[in-house]
Amino acid sequence: MIESEQPPSTEVVIIGGGIAGVTTAYYLAEAGIPVVLCEKGRIAGEQSSRNWGWIRKHGRDPRELPGAVLALRLWGEIATRASDIGFHIGGVTYLAETDTELARLEAWLEHAKLHQLDSRMLSSEEADKLLGQSGRRFKGAATTPSDARAEPARAVPTLARMAAQSGAILLEQCAVRTLERSAGRVNAVITEKGRITCQSVVLAGGAWCSMMMRHLGLDLPQLAVKASVQRTTPAPLVTESAIHAKNASIRRRADGGYTVARSGASTFHITPAAFRYFRAFLPTLTDPTKDQARQLKYRIGQPFIDELLTSVHWKPDQITPFEQARILEPKPDHRLLDQVLSDAKRLHPGLQQVRSAERWAGMIEATPDELPVLGPVDGLPGLLIATGFSGHGFGFGPAAGHAMAALAQGQEPLFDLNDFRLSRFSS
Ligand SMILES: Cc1cc2nc3c(=O)[nH]c(=O)nc-3n(C[C@H](O)[C@H](O)[C@H](O)COP(=O)(O)OP(=O)(O)OC[C@H]3O[C@@H](n4cnc5c(N)ncnc54)[C@H](O)[C@@H]3O)c2cc1C
Helix, strand or coil: CCCCCCCCECCEEEECCCHHHHHHHHHHHHCCCCEEEECCCCCCCCHHHHCCCEECCCCCCHHHHHHHHHHHHHHHHHHHHCHHHCCECCCEEEEECCHHHHHHHHHHHHHHHHCCCCCEEECHHHHHHHCCCCCCCCCEEEEECCCEECCHHHHHHHHHHHHHHCCCEEECCCCEEEEEEECCEEEEEEECCEEEECCEEEECCHHHHHHHHHHCCCCCCCEEEEEEEEEECCCCCCCCCEEECCCCEEEECCCCCEEEECCCCEEEECCHHHHHCHHHHHHHHCCCCCHHHHHCEEECCHHHHHHHHCCCCCCCCCCCHHHHCCCCCCCCCHHHHHHHHHHHHHHCHHHCCCCEEEEEEEEEEECCCCCCEEEECCCCCCEEEEECCCCCHHHHHHHHHHHHHHHHCCCCCCCCCHHHCHHHHCC
């Protein structure tokens, strides 16, 4: 448990205790910079403990690959100091059941080559063998053996403890309500517990960033979708590689079970934000090559009314939406998860007996181009932002945190952030 008194001043304040915020705190504290992280609920209470735990370069947008390569190296370094996070290099494999899927995997391999990754194609026979199948069940597969996994529920709290040991102050149940400016730049945050003066602020608030930005009079096109996951009872080890297939994806867990879910099978509750950002998201939503867009289930109901009634214009002494919803706890889609479990059982004969042991859901925040937003916020000096990971920020997280820590110290990040600047949405 992270416990500290809120100090009146520091160098850097971080908003959000997910992988992005916690790794920023970790790298700043390691560099000896005074840093305070404010989390409205609990460390890794939202996406960062609810994800599948894949740490992959495989299948990423090529613009993310330099950061993803760095992230894997950083995960390896973290794991040498924290053996309990379940970090394991077991590879990631994407299966193809149709010629179209196979062609897509082959096309991505061109990017892998450019970045000198160890990714390669598996023949139909090799893919069958990997999954204990025969008879050309799969058309083939693409695999990246150097990709990895970790246990999300353990990794971020462990990183938070490591940050605290290095001198970071981490405050739970501590929502940041607003920022203060002096001479046009950020100079303090107001939390529900009081004021902290600082030199800079890193906004790493996951699905809440768009709301905070609107409160500050700034724009961040971001929508949230609900994704459901389950873990199974312990089962034989069928393969160390995480397996991505159209209807079910599996990842071996440290407890001997599997994390099982379906990629892209998310639910989108239509809200006023959907209308606000409709034009920005339209190209992605109508792109036939995007699994996410094709498989989205649309719903309209209470969330529309709730958002409509939520004002972004609050005063620093008022209770904010951040305190009213300490932890996003969406209900998992059981019908979908039943179907996904039977599809997973068909992937490998060794999975026939698995049962669902626990189910949960998380809200994924997405940007129009499904790339993160990383860097300074034009128009508000002193504010940095790290968000918009669009469903793949757990693996990337340490690279994002490392980059934010560098920027907060006035240093160059280790990979180019140009493709991730916020201003790409306005230009
Ligand atoms: C079901 C699911 C599966 C996924 N699978 C993978 C995967 O296998 N691999 C992968 O790389 N990624 C995966 N992801 C995505 C990954 O989990 C996220 O991209 C990543 O965790 C985002 O981290 P974050 O720190 O930006 O946000 P979060 O983890 O959401 O943390 C943000 C935190 O900010 C806090 N906060 C917000 N506003 C305030 C405020 N005003 N004051 C104080 N605190 C505030 C919130 O309470 C929250 O704890 C998955 C996500 C989900 C939901």
